[in-house]
Amino acid sequence: MCVENEMLLRAVNDISAKLKDMRRELHQIPELAFCEEKTSDYICKKFDETGITYKRGVAKTGVVASIEGKNATKTLLLRADIDALPMQEDKSRPDCSLHDGVMHACGHDAHTAVLLGVAEVLWSVRDSLSCNVKLVFQPGEEDTGGAEPMISEGVLENPKVDAALALHVMNEVETGKIRVKPGAVMACPDEFDLKIIGKGGHGGYPKECINPIEIASRIITDFYALLDEVNKPDRPVVISVCSIDGGTFYNIIPNEVSIRGTVRLYDSELRKKLPNMLEKIIKDNTERYGAEYEWDYRFMFPPLINDEKMCDEFSAVCAEILGEDNVIKNGTPSMAGDDFAYFAERVPSVYFNLGSGNKEKGITMPLHAPDFDIDDDCLKTGVLAMCGYALGFGK
Ligand SMILES: [Zn+2]
Numbered sequence: 001m002c003v004e005n006e007m008l009l010r011a012v013n014d015i016s017a018k019l020k021d022m023r024r025e026l027h028q029i030p031e032l033a034f035c036e037e038k039t040s041d042y043i044c045k046k047f048d049e050t051g052i053t054y055k056r057g058v059a060k061t062g063v064v065a066s067i068e069g070k071n072a073t074k075t076l077l078l079r080a081d082i083d084a085l086p087m088q089e090d091k092s093r094p095d096c097s098l099h100d101g102v103m104h105a106c107g108h109d110a111h112t113a114v115l116l117g118v119a120e121v122l123w124s125v126r127d128s129l130s131c132n133v134k135l136v137f138q139p140g141e142e143d144t145g146g147a148e149p150m151i152s153e154g155v156l157e158n159p160k161v162d163a164a165l166a167l168h169v170m171n172e173v174e175t176g177k178i179r180v181k182p183g184a185v186m187a188c189p190d191e192f193d194l195k196i197i198g199k200g201g202h203g204g205y206p207k208e209c210i211n212p213i214e215i216a217s218r219i220i221t222d223f224y225a226l227l228d229e230v231n232k233p234d235r236p237v238v239i240s241v242c243s244i245d246g247g248t249f250y251n252i253i254p255n256e257v258s259i260r261g262t263v264r265l266y267d268s269e270l271r272k273k274l275p276n277m278l279e280k281i282i283k284d285n286t287e288r289y290g291a292e293y294e295w296d297y298r299f300m301f302p303p304l305i306n307d308e309k310m311c312d313e314f315s316a317v318c319a320e321i322l323g324e325d326n327v328i329k330n331g332t333p334s335m336a337g338d339d340f341a342y343f344a345e346r347v348p349s350v351y352f353n354l355g356s357g358n359k360e361k362g363i364t365m366p367l368h369a370p371d372f373d374i375d376d377d378c379l380k381t382g383v384l385a386m387c388g389y390a391l392g393f394g395k
C-alpha cells in the first residue's frame with residue numbers, strides 16, 4: 001500500500017468513534033424535506049469548528065462547503081442527502097428519533113455523517129489534495145428533490161465541477177464492502193394520476209350509468225398487458241398501479257374513480273413514449289364507454305446512469321484501499337430513484353452502494369422500514385472510498 005493510502009487509513013481510523021457519534025446525533029434529529037434546519041445547523045457547526053468555508057441556505061436548507069486543493073485545476077463534487085421520512089420509528093432502541101413521526105429510515109443520517117467525516121479528513125490532508133472538493137449537503141431527496149434547485153442556484157459552477165460522487169447505504173451488502181457498477185443504477189420514479197369520470201347511479205341499473213370502476217378495471221388490465229410488451233430482460237420496466245379510490249356503497253355506482261401509480265425504467269427513449277402509450281389505452285377505453293378522463297403524468301428524477309470510465313477508476317481506487325474482495329462490481333440496477341441523477345446528467349458521476357448490513361448483528365432490514373438501522377462500522381468504509389477517490393482526482 002502506498003504512503004498516501006496509509007496516511008488516509010490512519011486519518012480515518014482517528015475519527016472512527018466520532019463518525020459513529022455524528023451519525024447517532026443526526027439520527028435523533030430527523031427532519032423532512034426542505035425543513036432540515038437543525039441538520040443544517042449541525043453541519044455548519046462542524047465546519048465552524050474546523051474552519052472550512054461554506055455557504056448555507058442553498059435550495060432553502062442545503063449547505064455547500066469547499067476545500068481548495070494545491071494548484072488544483074479540477075473540482076470534484078461529493079454529495080450527501082440530508083432529509084428524513086414522514087414515519088414513526090420503532091422506539092425500542094436507544095438513540096432513536098426525538099422527532100415524533102419523522103425518522104431517518106433511509107440512512108441519510110449516515111450519508112451526512114460520512115460526508116462530514118470526509119470533510120474533516122480531506123481538510124487535514126489538504127496539502128496532498130490535487131483537486132478542489134465541493135461538499136454538497138442536499139435537502140429534499142425523498143420529496144421533490146433538492147439536486148435540481150441546487151444546480152439552478154449554481155452549485156456546479158465557481159469553480160466548475162468536473163465530476164460527482166455519491167453513496168447510499170445498503171443492508172443487503174455486508175459492512176466493509178461497497179457495490180458499484182457502470183451504466184444504469186437507479187430508475188426514473190415517474191408518477192401518474194388518472195381520473196375516470198363516468199355517470200353514477202343505482203347499482204341495480206348499470207345500463208343507465210357509466211360505471212367508472214368497470215372502465216378502470218379494463219384500463220388497468222391493458223396497462224399490465226402493455227407492461228408485458230415493453231418489459232425486456234435487458235430493458236426492465238415497471239408499471240405499478242398503487243392506489244384506486246372510488247365508490248362508497250354496495251349499490252351505488254360512483255361518478256368517478258381515481259387511480260395513482262408509478263412508472264420506472266432506465267431507457268430514456270422509451271421513457272418519452274410511455275405517457276402517450278398509456279394515454280392511448282385510457283382514451284380507447286373511456287371513449288368506448290362514453291366516459292371522460294383527466295390524465296396527469298409527471299416526469300420525476302431522470303434515470304441515474306454511472307459514467308463508465310469514472311466507475312472503472314473509482315473501483316480501482318477502492319480495490320486498492322478496501323481490498324479487491326470488498327468491491328462488488330455487478331448487481332442489478334435498482335427500481336428506486338435518486339435525484340443525484342440530475343448531477344449525473346450534467347457531469348461524469350458515480351453513485352455507489354455502501355454496504356451497511358451485518359447478519360450476525362441482525363442488521364438486515366430494508367430501507368424505509370420502521371426498525372431500519374445500519375452497522376455503524378460502515379461509515380469508515382464510506383469515508384475511505386470518497387477520500388481515496390478525491391486524493392487521486394486531478395492528478
Ligand atoms: Zn429513501
Ligand SMILES: [Zn+2]
Nearest residue numbers: 106107108168
Ligand atoms: Zn435514500
